[in-house]
Structure formats: structure tokens, C-alpha cells
Amino acid sequence: MEFFKYSRTFDFMSKSKLAMxxxxxxxxxxxxxxxxxxxxxGIDFAGGTIVQVKYDTKAPIKIMxxxxxxxxxxxxxxxxxxxxxxxxxxxxxxxxxSVTKDIGDVTRTTLKGTGNYKVRRVDIVGPKVGSxxxxxxxxxxxxxxxxILIYVAFRFEWRFAVASIAALIHDVSIAMGAVSxxxxxxxxxxxxAILTLLGYSLNDTIIVFDRIRxxxxxxxxxxxxxxxxxxITRTLARTTLTSLTTFFVVxxxxxxxxxxxxAFAFTLLVGIVVGTYSSIFVASPxxxxxxxxxxxxxxxxxxKAKREAEKNRMREQFESGVM
Amino acid sequence: MxxxxxxxxxxxxxxxxxxxxxxxxxxTQNGKKITLGLDLQGGLHxxxxxxxxxATKSRIKSMAASIKHxxxxxxxxxxxxxxxxxxxxxxVLDNDEIKNFDTFLAKLEGVKIAHKxxxxxxNLTPKExxxxxxxxxxxxxxxxxxxxxQFGLSEPVVAxxxxxxxLVELAGIKSQADEQRARELISRAxxxxxxxxxxxxxxxVYNMSDADAAAYGDVILEDVKxxxxxxxxxxxxxxxGGMLTGAHVGFDKNNRPVIDFKLNAExxxxxxxxxxxxxxxxxxxxxxxxxxxxxNINERIGGGSGQISGNYxxxxxxxxxIALRSGALLAPIYMMEKRSVGPSLGxxxxxxxxxxxxxxxxxxxxxxxxxxxMAGVIANIALIAxxxxxxxxxxxxxxxxxxxGMAGIVLTVxxxxxxxxxxTERIRELIYEGKSMHKAVEDGYANAMTAILDANITTLIxxxxxxxxxxxxxxxxxVTMSIGIxxxxxxxxxxxxxxxxxxxPKMGKSKNYxxxxxxxx
Numbered sequence: 001m002e003f004f005k006y007s008r009t010f011d012f013m014s015k016s017k018l019a020m021x022x023x024x025x026x027x028x029x030x031x032x033x034x035x036x037x038x039x040x041x042g043i044d045f046a047g048g049t050i051v052q053v054k055y056d057t058k059a060p061i062k063i064m065x066x067x068x069x070x071x072x073x074x075x076x077x078x079x080x081x082x083x084x085x086x087x088x089x090x091x092x093x094x095x096x097x098s099v100t101k102d103i104g105d106v107t108r109t110t111l112k113g114t115g116n117y118k119v120r121r122v123d124i125v126g127p128k129v130g131s132x133x134x135x136x137x138x139x140x141x142x143x144x145x146x147x148i149l150i151y152v153a154f155r156f157e158w159r160f161a162v163a164s165i166a167a168l169i170h171d172v173s174i175a176m177g178a179v180s181x182x183x184x185x186x187x188x189x190x191x192x193a194i195l196t197l198l199g200y201s202l203n204d205t206i207i208v209f210d211r212i213r214x215x216x217x218x219x220x221x222x223x224x225x226x227x228x229x230x231x232i233t234r235t236l237a238r239t240t241l242t243s244l245t246t247f248f249v250v251x252x253x254x255x256x257x258x259x260x261x262x263a264f265a266f267t268l269l270v271g272i273v274v275g276t277y278s279s280i281f282v283a284s285p286x287x288x289x290x291x292x293x294x295x296x297x298x299x300x301x302x303x304k305a306k307r308e309a310e311k312n313r314m315r316e317q318f319e320s321g322v323m
Numbered sequence: 324m325x326x327x328x329x330x331x332x333x334x335x336x337x338x339x340x341x342x343x344x345x346x347x348x349x350x351t352q353n354g355k356k357i358t359l360g361l362d363l364q365g366g367l368h369x370x371x372x373x374x375x376x377x378a379t380k381s382r383i384k385s386m387a388a389s390i391k392h393x394x395x396x397x398x399x400x401x402x403x404x405x406x407x408x409x410x411x412x413x414x415v416l417d418n419d420e421i422k423n424f425d426t427f428l429a430k431l432e433g434v435k436i437a438h439k440x441x442x443x444x445x446n447l448t449p450k451e452x453x454x455x456x457x458x459x460x461x462x463x464x465x466x467x468x469x470x471x472x473q474f475g476l477s478e479p480v481v482a483x484x485x486x487x488x489x490l491v492e493l494a495g496i497k498s499q500a501d502e503q504r505a506r507e508l509i510s511r512a513x514x515x516x517x518x519x520x521x522x523x524x525x526x527x528v529y530n531m532s533d534a535d536a537a538a539y540g541d542v543i544l545e546d547v548k549x550x551x552x553x554x555x556x557x558x559x560x561x562x563x564g565g566m567l568t569g570a571h572v573g574f575d576k577n578n579r580p581v582i583d584f585k586l587n588a589e590x591x592x593x594x595x596x597x598x599x600x601x602x603x604x605x606x607x608x609x610x611x612x613x614x615x616x617x618x619n620i621n622e623r624i625g626g627g628s629g630q631i632s633g634n635y636x637x638x639x640x641x642x643x644x645i646a647l648r649s650g651a652l653l654a655p656i657y658m659m660e661k662r663s664v665g666p667s668l669g670x671x672x673x674x675x676x677x678x679x680x681x682x683x684x685x686x687x688x689x690x691x692x693x694x695x696x697m698a699g700v701i702a703n704i705a706l707i708a709x710x711x712x713x714x715x716x717x718x719x720x721x722x723x724x725x726x727x728g729m730a731g732i733v734l735t736v737x738x739x740x741x742x743x744x745x746x747t748e749r750i751r752e753l754i755y756e757g758k759s760m761h762k763a764v765e766d767g768y769a770n771a772m773t774a775i776l777d778a779n780i781t782t783l784i785x786x787x788x789x790x791x792x793x794x795x796x797x798x799x800x801x802v803t804m805s806i807g808i809x810x811x812x813x814x815x816x817x818x819x820x821x822x823x824x825x826x827x828p829k830m831g832k833s834k835n836y837x838x839x840x841x842x843x844x
Binding site for chain 2: 001002052054095096097098099100101102104105108118119120121122123124125126128129133136137139140143144147148151152155188189191192195196198199200202203204206207210211214234235237238241242244245246247248249250252253255256257258260261264265268
């Protein structure tokens, strides 16, 4: 089976203006959503308490709400369904520092009389830990981008690095925009998804770039757009295929992985779609935008080869004792 | 069939994968296994903070007590004995006695002594403060570990995290009530004091303020049963829990659970002397600042054993005995982070992620086979080998599998075929260029190599950073991702190449591109 025939080269670069427009709109829209709706920080970063309660039958949310209102500890608590009608989650912005008696214990006694239930999960994150996790999370994000940038600059050329990072920022921005749009709780798992996305989106971009690099080195032609079209076409099957298999598994994770893994799978799902699109339509045009010059690159390569040859010659001379 | 070094390594890797993943997969008795994270098997994860300032404060307090004790015993008049978190100040009224006091103070460790006329100030040195704080954390860890060991849970984790935090992880807690019991046990100060009731003034206790009591060197303590009942006791205890050698649950004559405790030789001596001298007076048994009982002393009590009675259940008495045996916490602890997952939720998470794993796996396998035919089958062999190796490596390192870790494995399934997709696409391309099957395979691998390496290394960089900066369960995700990537390089690059070389005699001559590669050619 084949999705794409190799006989034909698609002209992606002619669509690059349109793609750039779409991307710019998407990214700007994401920032607009982020600015207006903001991120819905979950307890991992904001601190707070989560109590997950499972009933034998449908959870009586109204009665629960009334019960909880009798205790001032639950002021401002929100109750919502979690995955299924018999499971609910109670969220609070507050956290108690007491080891002996915590909100989970209080919930267990306060809800008495609302039916047959079990407290299945109690997560408490103090404010200090929350801000520490946030700091560490941002640090991780920044560090991986920096490390990847250095690696790509070292393996390719600085313009490749800048282009891949631009594609990365594009992907992460849109994924975060989606997270904000659907008001998904931003917890550690969403951060993990974003970091995975970094690696994944880059992976895709690099495969294309590798092909472009190969095309540049091999071709006598100095037409970058032509080389890029050829390279993207040649990697198109791979890009779609790997994206598809990854999409399959993340989709099953999203559908069947359970409520706890939902936010993670959702973020990745958006990321994979955007990441695939950006490695085809966004990363490469940026290369042109930054004025990557094939001739220049050729002469640099030639120079490098010359230096290498010179070095080898010197070494040979040295080894044979001439010097 | 042709043997080559690649296929040999690959087969060895598969054997390694199967052998070492068997203990985890079949849950055998012996062999190293993957441990399930608390989010999958249910359990309690806590990050506890230690109020270390309390430790220096109590250090200063006991220093003040011994200064007072010294002054009283030697009939030296002192005035204005006061203390804050890190220093004690007092004035020696008789200038001639300052020298005497100095020799006594010189024996105290970790303090800087300053004289200002007859006023003496003792400051804990910064080094001593740091040491005291550090000790308080170590002691808390030690105590909590002791208590949990006796609580009867398998392999509790108690470890220092950062400077003054304690990580506690308890697996296998069955209910929330059990969990609360464990938390109560851990956080209990369990400071036992035997104190003398100030019989001369106790009658007036209900009209006294704390300051009034302090003027007599007394404190007002409440009864454990009701805060309305109060006792006036001498602030400096007769002896404290440090002199306990044992504490067990016993029963009183009404068959109610009590705690029988035993004192060491020194404690027994002090106790005997005190009870001998104070017949007719009351002795308060004080635990964590509450009076549990204040029996009359009828006669001298030798042998150094006593009883704490209270209104507790057998279970509570048992936990209290554990806390007393393992010693008091020097500094109070507080909750910084808690994650508790019930076993049923953990089981649900395992079920859900297994469904996702198997579902994703089947989808990928079928898709690869339909799209690439034989090449897909070969990629699938690599994928299955990859999973076994991943499990084997995790088992060998005794790694913990968390829910995000499961997600990492699922993701690995999707991404591990990538290398084979890249390679097979390259081979197809070369076939279209008119290369022979043999040449296409060899060049395909060569051409694909840099792309695969660069792509995998960048993903690896992201996972390593995630591991270093990730916390808790997220670390598990980074671990499975990283191992998955590394294993895929072995299986997808080396392993499949080996298979191709092995079947080369058959494949090399074939023109059936549809069968081998899924294309018309």
C-alpha cells in the first residue's frame, strides 16, 4: 500500500504564504485565548486539594453540594463529574497542612448519608510545593529547548536550529491555546505532554531537515525551494505514517486511558496534528525566510572538506616522518 | 538463511528481554520485578515539612531549664531568665557568683556566651543552629521510619528530600481509615513527661493566667478528656520519655486498654526518689501537652514502671505504644504535599492503560502489516522485541511503573516503528530508482541512519531533561520514554537489518516487491 507516489514532487513552497498566514492566525488566536481565558492551573502548580469520590450509583451532586456547604472548610469548593456519572471530583483552592486530619478525612465524614461511596483519591499540594513545581517545570521547558537548539545548531546550521525552534514555538503555542480554550486543568501531566511534544515535533522537523541537508549537499542546483519541495515530498510518506501510528496510540489513550490521563492525551493529540503540519508547512519556509543560501553552504562545505583533506595530508606527512 | 553478527545480537537481546521481563509479567516469586507506582497499586505519597525552628527553640528551652536547675541547686539568685528562638538571657544578682556560673556555662556546647555587666546572654552559634536543624530532620526521619516499621506495612519509604523535607511513601494501604491511622502515627509528637502537680497552688488554677503560672515556674495543662479540667504542674518535668525502655498495651482492672511503660535504671531511680519524697501528692502523666491522668502517690514506686490510662480503643493504644517506643519527634511536621490513591482506583488505572496499550499496539501492528507487508512484519518483530527489552531493563533496575510511565510505553509503541518507517521508505525509494533489492536494503539503511540518529537524540534530550526536572510520577514517564527510545535504536536499526541480511538469499533475488515491501515496483 502507498499513500504517496514518488513520481511526482508536490510544490509545497508555493503554498507557504498561505500556510504562514494560517499559522500566524492560529498562533495569534492561541495567544489571544491564553490572554483572555488564561491557563486553568490545576493543584500541581496552584496548590489546593482534590478529592475524588466514587458512588455505587449515580453521584447525587446536588445533595453533596448541600452537605459540603454545611462545613466552612469547603467554601469555594467545586464539584464536577469525573469520567463517569458515578464518579465526582471535589476541587478546592485551599490546602491544609495538618498531617493527622486532612480534607479527605473531613470529606469522608461530611458526605455521610449521601449514599454508598468511597473516597478514591485525595491530592493535597501546599502553596510552597506548587510554586516549586512551577519553577521546575518552566526550567525543564527552557532547558530542553536550549539543549535541542544547541544540538541542532551543531548538527546542521544555525538557521536550521532557529527554524526548528520557531516550528516548536508554533506547535507549543497552539497546543497551549487548545488547552486554554477547553479549560483543561494544567497539571504536571500537561507539562509532560508539552515536553514530549517538544521532542516529537522536533523529531518530525529534523527528519525533513535531514533530507533537505542531504538534498543540498547532493544537488548542484542552488534553488532552495526546489530542494525543499523534493525533500518534503520524499519524507511525506514517513511523516504521515509515523504521525498516524503515534496518533493511533495517543487516540486510544485518549479514548480508553481513563480520566486521569485525559489531559495528557488531549494535549499530545493536538500537538501531533499541529506538529505534523508544522514540519511540512512551517519549518522549511522559515529556512528561506532567514535567507539560507545554498551556494554559500556549498562553498562552506567545500572549504570544510578542504580543511579536512589538509589535516589528513599533514597527519600522513607527520606519520611518515616527513615533518 | 544467513547468519550475521546483527541477527546474533538481536536474538541475544530478545532472549535477554524475555528472560528478564518474565518475573514482572508473570509475577513470579523470584527475580527482579518492576514495582508498580503508588498511583497504580494504590497508596499514600507524602512530602512532609519539618518545623526545624521548633527544634532550636526546644534546645534553648532545655538550656534555660538547666540554668534554672543549676541556680536553684547552688542557691544562686538569678533574675529575668528569658529566651527566644535562639538565645537565653538572665541576670546573676550576686556578682561573686558569676565566676561559678561561668564554669557551669563553659560545659554547654554550641553557644556563644556574652557578658554585659551581670547580664549573661547565651546565643546558639549559627553552626549549632544548622546542626540542630539538621539533626531534627534526621531524627524525624529515623523516628517516622521506626514507627512505620512497627505499623506493619511492607517496605515503607522514608527519605530526606532537599534540606528539610521528608518523603514518605506507603504502598498497600487499603482504606482511607487505615491511611488516616498511619498519618496520625507518623505525626504524633509522642512526648511523654512525668510532671509534679503543684499542690500548693493547684486549687487556684482556674483563676490563673499562663503568666501567673510562669511566675511560680509552673504551667497550666488541660486534661485530655476535657479542656475544662486543668492542672497546675511544675514546668520542669521529673523525667521525660527519653528514659523509656518499653511501652506495651495492657489492660486495667476494668479491662480497658492502657499503656504499660517501663523506665531505664536512671529513670527508675529518679522516679523512685520522687515518689518516695512526695507521698500524698499527685503525679501528672503528660503526653503531648495533655494530662492523661494524675494519680495520687500512695507510696514509693520502685522498679520504674507505670501506666498511662486514657479513653482509647485497643488500636489507638497500640499506635500510641508504637509512638512511645520509637521516641518523640523533636520538631513537629506538617503536610506539604499529599497524594493518596485508593487500590480500586489504581486497579482501574491499570485496566484503562492496558486497554489503551493493547488497542494502540494492535492498531499499529495491523497497520504496519497492511502497509508494508513483509517489511511491516519485520518492523513488528522489532516492536515486540522493543517492548520486551523495555520491560526487562525496567525490571533489572527495579524501576517503578507509574501511570505516566504506562503512557510513555504506549507512546513508545507509536514512535518505535518510526525508524523502520524511515528505513522502509528509503528502501522503497531506491527500488523506484531501479536499484536491486539487495542494494536498496543496504543503501536504505545507510541513507536513513543520520536522520534516525538525529531524531532520536533530540527526543532523548527532551526525556532526559524531563527526568532531571520532573517529579514523582512524571519521572516514570521520562524513564520509559528514554529506555524505549534506546531500545528502539537497537531493535529497529540493528535488529531489523539483521533480519534483512538473514533473509537476503531469498529476498535479494526476488522481484515480488508487493510481498516484501508492499509496492508494485
